[in-house]
Amino acid sequence: MKFCDECGSMMHTEDGVWVCRSCGHEEARDLEAEASMTTTQGQEKSEIIDVSDAEDRGLPTTTVVCPECGNDTAYWYMQQIRSADESETRFLVCTECEHKWREDDH
Structure with missing residues (x-):
């Protein structure tokens, strides 16, 4: 998720760029930075603790x-x-x- 530097609204991806639907500001996507973002899918997994030892x-x-x-x-x-x-x-x-x-x- 990315937020607009101009107005603070949530941005959406369109044709390889980030676009703010509120003010129209556009930014190029940085795929390397996006790969390091934390997703909610990664947070859903719960660690199972083996207590046998x-x-x-x-x-x-x-x-x-x-x-x-x-x-x-x-x-x-x-x-x-x-x-x-x-x-x-x-x-x-x-x-x-x-x-x-x-x-x-x-």
């Missing part, structure tokens, strides 16, 4: 009761799974049975 990766532990086996220790990590203005979600993995669950802010 949690102890080897140095994940922190906390005292919490596992709902499956009753063990009182779990590894934890935080991950942003909702929009950026929402708080992160804490994921927990039992150190005994490796049951996974999450803790949301309410």
